[in-house]
Amino acid sequence: MTKHDKKPRMSLKPISVVNSMSYEDFISLFGNVIEHCSLCAAAVWRDRPFSDVNSLHKSFCQFTDQLPIGGKEGILRLHPDLAGRLAMSGGLTNESTKEQQSAGLNTLTDQEKKTMHHLNQQYKQKFGFPFVICARENKKEAILTGLERRLNNSGETEAVTGVEEVKKICRLRLLDIVDSSSKL
């Protein structure tokens, strides 16, 4: 392996730099902190200046929380299945790839793959959106039991629960971009 094979880690941005960004740059940097939903970053830009990464995260949360139930479901529909077809074919975003690997979803046994696929299908059939959970905060066993348990909930509970997980994913993605020690 040459030194060029390793992607250099992006340096963490101080909040002052984030606050001075044009909306184009802001969207390009934060456009995927909520998976495939650059609209969220485009909306949150108007809340500048942010006092720190927590206040930036709060703006993303406020945006998602005020969405009607159909909007919340829409956000969930932008998420890939866990250990689904996209993961198998290498078609996930870089962020999702890392997250799914951290939960051990790339090392499922054949039986676990079958169970995951079956439960994901049942979940989507019942609710009309995919099961979403913050993979970096869970291991594969907890994900499988969570999926089975959450299948018993109502659609409205799941839309809200799913968005709470999206907010956790968003926080960890923001912490990969913004220096959490920097304050305004």
Ligand SMILES: NC(=O)N[C@H]1NC(=O)NC1=O
């Ligand atoms: N379906 C689902 O939960 N997907 C996600 N979870 C996560 O942590 N990253 C994802 O892409």
